[in-house]
Amino acid sequence: MTKTPQTLSHAAAERLSGQIELLQDAFRKLSSAATLRDLAGQFSGVVQEILPSSGVELFYKPQGAERWQKLSGGRVPGTDAMLPTLEGSSSSAWSVDAGSKSVAIVQRLVDKSSVGMVVSQVLDGETVTDVDLISLRLFIHLFDNGYQELLYRRTEKELVFSLNHRVLQLNSLIDTGIEVSKLDQGSSPEHLALERAASLTNASKGLVKIASADKVNKEIYFPDGMPIHGTARLEHSIAASFTFAENTYTFELFEKESRSGVVPFDETDQLLLEALARQVHASLENRFLHEQSLEKQRIEQEMSVAASIQQKIIPVSLPAIDGYDIAGVNIPSKSVGGDYYDCIPLADGRFALVIADVAGKGMPAALLVSSLHAYLAAYLESPIHLTDLARRLNKVIAHASTDDKFITAFFALLNPSTGEIESLNAGHNPSYVMKKDGTLQELKVGGIPLGMIDMDLPYESEKITLEKGERILFYTDGITEAANEENHFYDDAKPLSHFFLTHTPQKAELFIADLIRDIKNYTGSAPQSDDITALYLHRKP
Amino acid sequence: MEQQFSLTSELRDNRLIIATSGYINNVGGEAIATEFNNHFANGVKEIILNLAQSKVVNSIGMSFLLEILDQLEEVGGKMVFTNLDPAVEKMLSIMGLFKFAGKEASVDDAIKSFSSQ
Numbered sequence: 001m002t003k004t005p006q007t008l009s010h011a012a013a014e015r016l017s018g019q020i021e022l023l024q025d026a027f028r029k030l031s032s033a034a035t036l037r038d039l040a041g042q043f044s045g046v047v048q049e050i051l052p053s054s055g056v057e058l059f060y061k062p063q064g065a066e067r068w069q070k071l072s073g074g075r076v077p078g079t080d081a082m083l084p085t086l087e088g089s090s091s092s093a094w095s096v097d098a099g100s101k102s103v104a105i106v107q108r109l110v111d112k113s114s115v116g117m118v119v120s121q122v123l124d125g126e127t128v129t130d131v132d133l134i135s136l137r138l139f140i141h142l143f144d145n146g147y148q149e150l151l152y153r154r155t156e157k158e159l160v161f162s163l164n165h166r167v168l169q170l171n172s173l174i175d176t177g178i179e180v181s182k183l184d185q186g187s188s189p190e191h192l193a194l195e196r197a198a199s200l201t202n203a204s205k206g207l208v209k210i211a212s213a214d215k216v217n218k219e220i221y222f223p224d225g226m227p228i229h230g231t232a233r234l235e236h237s238i239a240a241s242f243t244f245a246e247n248t249y250t251f252e253l254f255e256k257e258s259r260s261g262v263v264p265f266d267e268t269d270q271l272l273l274e275a276l277a278r279q280v281h282a283s284l285e286n287r288f289l290h291e292q293s294l295e296k297q298r299i300e301q302e303m304s305v306a307a308s309i310q311q312k313i314i315p316v317s318l319p320a321i322d323g324y325d326i327a328g329v330n331i332p333s334k335s336v337g338g339d340y341y342d343c344i345p346l347a348d349g350r351f352a353l354v355i356a357d358v359a360g361k362g363m364p365a366a367l368l369v370s371s372l373h374a375y376l377a378a379y380l381e382s383p384i385h386l387t388d389l390a391r392r393l394n395k396v397i398a399h400a401s402t403d404d405k406f407i408t409a410f411f412a413l414l415n416p417s418t419g420e421i422e423s424l425n426a427g428h429n430p431s432y433v434m435k436k437d438g439t440l441q442e443l444k445v446g447g448i449p450l451g452m453i454d455m456d457l458p459y460e461s462e463k464i465t466l467e468k469g470e471r472i473l474f475y476t477d478g479i480t481e482a483a484n485e486e487n488h489f490y491d492d493a494k495p496l497s498h499f500f501l502t503h504t505p506q507k508a509e510l511f512i513a514d515l516i517r518d519i520k521n522y523t524g525s526a527p528q529s530d531d532i533t534a535l536y537l538h539r540k541p
Numbered sequence: 542m543e544q545q546f547s548l549t550s551e552l553r554d555n556r557l558i559i560a561t562s563g564y565i566n567n568v569g570g571e572a573i574a575t576e577f578n579n580h581f582a583n584g585v586k587e588i589i590l591n592l593a594q595s596k597v598v599n600s601i602g603m604s605f606l607l608e609i610l611d612q613l614e615e616v617g618g619k620m621v622f623t624n625l626d627p628a629v630e631k632m633l634s635i636m637g638l639f640k641f642a643g644k645e646a647s648v649d650d651a652i653k654s655f656s657s658q
Contacts (some may be wrong), residue, residue: 257567
């Protein structure tokens, strides 16, 4: 039997009025329920407070569901069968079972789900009074109000969670940028960024692929070892990439998680992934620049030490040779080559003149020049033939240097009283001799550069006599190959031999000064690429 | 790099101690919740979650943790996180989990904190 409440009697109205306060108190209780079951439990208590002799069972049916779920009360199965069906757009329905003295009520809730209530032993006599029905209707509305409060709190909680998550995303983005920039050189910023990207976008897995033009060089998976196959690669994925040092770094995320399954990534996820990828890109670039800066610093320090070594073995002044005028110059380049010259007085009254150039630059070249200087000084302390000197130097320099390092050198032993010069050219530029008649003689006889081959190869020497008024010039390729801004060599444009023959000042120092000036005029603002070294000897008339 | 998820648990003095390893996401969070619910139904109200081997957590995983906290709050229970990676600790903090849960450096410290209450 279904019944609609009729007009109330005065007594019934008074009874209902007395229940209003109870309802207000009940609303406060129901408003604090944390869960649906909690709400149902509270509600059953309220009903039983008003109808102490009644039994209350509550059921819940989500929108679209066919079966009722029991929320509270009673242990007798099948009670839900008493609940009436809501017809059409009706928001509530009643049914009264006079036999079991029970009333069943169904109420549609705010989210289109339904609550059902079966109240037993509610009948007063054999009929359901209007007051009973109105009371129960009020109660079930009370449940709806409590349910709305529950939904509001749930929505509020979800909103707070969502806002916190946005704050977390922003915070993590900033933190990740700082962290990747602080990572050690050996660690991988792409690992960290992939982890953070997966976490912040709720991706279930991710991949960083580092590939060059035709091959994949490295793949990093998140979680480690998690396979990424087939459809996972095609659906529900986002990607961001950049290119650095000829490698393309591609970040991919797969399968955005939700509590109800995999959902599509949104625009924010894409923006986050791109931002994290950019941070990795910036980190890699910064590392590269930092490494370059350290390398530059290291080279500059090495150059400074090398220059110091070189300058210590270049003579500050040359010995005076009776009847001769001698001058030399060494202008190191910025990158520090390995040029060397000297004039060493020997015990027998002769002088050893030497000019040398180490293949290579920097610290290795400076150290090799230093070795040459030391060995030369040691060997020349005792009488030694020039070819033996070259042979020994070849051996020790070969042992002291790497395969790509060797020294070209020109040696001359001058007997100042006779003008006799014995010379040996170990792979060096030929020295020029200007004869009295104005002709040029090149001194080329010798052998291979020192240290080039670790074999006991023979060297030859040649002898000339430097007559009064004649001159001799030793030089390194830093002079002949001094380049101008068009990268053209000095010797090609202005042959050194011509300068040598046409510039004959009284003083050796003047010749050197004129030569350097001429070279500088030629090279202009082009940077000096190699050491400029020369040694000039003039036998006075 | 983070491993796939796994967990171990033990019950000590009616206190559930769960140690996780790997990504706490939907799968990881659900596994923790299932393990918790199995014991919660038997009246366990105190839980220690050792995250030493979990360096990455997502919001789905955190939603499971919040649900556990809700359940514990209803019955006056408590959860304590231990061995937190700094990044994870910051995430949990921003998400508001420490309003309802404690944190300690180690499981032993967590046990002591329960005992001192």
